[in-house]
Amino acid sequence: MKLTLRVWRQKNANSPGAMATYDVDGISTDMSFLEMLDTLNEELILKGEEPVAFDHDCREGICGACSLVINGDAHGPERTTTCQLHMRSFSDGDTIDVEPWRASAFPVVKDLVVDRSAFDRIIQAGGYISVPTGAAPEAHATPVPKPDADFAFEHAECIGCGACVAACPNGSAMLFTSAKINHLNVLPQGAPERETRVLDMVGQMDDEGFGGCTLTGECATACPKGIPLPSIAAMNKEWLRATRKAKKVGR
Amino acid sequence: MASSVDDMALATRTDKRPSMTRTLWDSTVGKKTVMAVSGLIMLSYLVVHMMGNLKIFFGAGQFNAYAHWLRTIGEPFLHYEWALWLIRVVLVAAVVGHAVSAYQLSRRDIKARPSGYVHKRARASYATRTMRWGGIILALFIVWHILDLTTGTVHSGFRPGHPYQNVVDTFSTWYGNVIYIVAMAALALHIQHGFWSAAQTLGVGNATRDRVLKTLANVLAVVLFAGFVSVPVAVMTEVVS
CATH class of the missing domain: 3.10.20.30 (Beta-grasp domain)
Known part of the structure; x- marks a missing residue:
């Protein structure tokens, strides 16, 4: 060719x-x-x-x-x-x-290389679970319902490439952030930090200068891993829930 | 907050979370929530407004009596026109909240994508792409609509208390029809994307409900467009005169 x-x-x-x-x-x-x-x-x-x-x-x-x-x-x-x-x-x-x-x-x-460390800082703001490390725990010690496991896995597929931001006419990182939040928030391991995670990660996303979501759906169309558009609605739901509980959550 | 790691973090961090209102207004997700709620308030008002307009097909007597009743809602508990003013205050708050959020979010969105792609292609649906201009058209329309049919400022020969005659008057001019029908087309497009988006913003949307929400958005857009536009069409075809 x-x-x-x-x-x-x-x-x-x-x-x-x-x-x-x-x-x-x-x-x-x-x-x-x-x-x-x-x-x-x-x-x-x-x-x-x-x-x-x-x-x-x-x-x-x-x-x-x-x-x-x-x-x-x-x-x-x-x-x-x-x-x-x-x-x-x-x-x-x-x-x-x-x-x-x-x-x-x-x-x-340079040329085609962009600095995507803003994604790393969003992860640092709450894309983790706090556990005392040691030997790997018994896999069946914490039961996870199958639909929840599937939902978490669907979102865990996100590889953080940034195609969602590149495709979005607003340069919004909502799909990436929602994938990371939904992945952990649905699991029992993520439950203790459920509220702080969504508030802090969305806060960091805004601080990094990403645009807002206008639901154009371009992100989900571009995503190589097929993170679905309703992920954003699921994150919004988590965010509104956490906002209502913000006083109790503390920091 | 059970783990010891968190307790340590809590002990060393002294900054508190801001209030719920502050969190809402400072976040893009929160401002979208303001837009969703204010949009739904305006949408429910429009549904009632459209149904009231249809009374024009029952003649001048019924239509004018309905317009008068709007001023007497809640009497004798409420004073004359109080209910109407209460609705107006809520609507103004909704319009201001919606417009200010939209302006601030749009500014942010444009800043977040300063340089476009050299290779251009159409992105998103027509309704989605026209939300901002459509919103501006609607805001200008509302100003004209109030000056024309509520205060009568731009309406020569305006007769207070005779809305039937005033409506027929407006839709007997070509520009009155053009402005109105264009604005209603903008409204239909705005609702088609706006209603579904509001559901996503409020966290109601999910994969199983998506089809229902999209259908509902389309139905609302079509019904409101048809309902509102039936009035100028009826005047033009002299069904109402």
């Missing part, structure tokens, strides 16, 4: 960026999108040019490191991560636009 790529190039966080056009040849339909970018980078290095910087790690669709908005879609046209997107989803001669996640809470570090 022969392709024309238009890639966002930006030297660093402080310099302005622009789209640059590159032609790549000899692309196999079995290559992943990232392998196609590796091919481009090899050529750029041989020519003595600066390779395109992009985030990637496991390349198995489970770590959440890869990003990229491809032709206006977070993670491209298929419902998967960019590393699991294959070039067979494109046709010979296509022009493909590759851009970084866009949100003021995700500043561009």
